[in-house]
Amino acid sequence: MIQCAEPAELSLRDEEVSDFRFQLILGLERKLKCLLQLEVRIHICDDLIQMFGVTESYYLKQQAQELVREFAPKFRIQNDMLVLSGSNQLRHV
Numbered sequence: 409m410i411q412c413a414e415p416a417e418l419s420l421r422d423e424e425v426s427d428f429r430f431q432l433i434l435g436l437e438r439k440l441k442c443l444l445q446l447e448v449r450i451h452i453c454d455d456l457i458q459m460f461g462v463t464e465s466y467y468l469k470q471q472a473q474e475l476v477r478e479f480a481p482k483f484r485i486q487n488d489m490l491v492l493s494g495s496n497q498l499r500h501v
Contacts, residue, residue: 436479440472448472448489457483462490 429452436457440448446468448461457480463469473487 436476446472455483458486460488464492466491
């Protein structure tokens with residue numbers, strides 16, 4: 409499990425970093441919605457971006473990950489999106 413700093417531990421410099429990350433999260437979520445029509449939630453902790461959401465295909469899951477990689481190349485990506493299979497079951501891949 410990933411442990412992030414508590415808000416009380418943030419310094420002024422950390423607030424600037426936090427603002428950048430907040431803007432990055434909003435930008436990525438908007439791009440995924442506009443370009444791929446996907447509702448994806450983004451969490452950032454240290455140098456890791458976590459992606460959460462549901463999609464109908466592995467192709468869209470991969471496209472979402474590549475879009476995030478394009479706009480945030482210095483971050484590691486953990487794609488926790490679920491793929492809805494043809495039998496209407498959610499599968500975590």
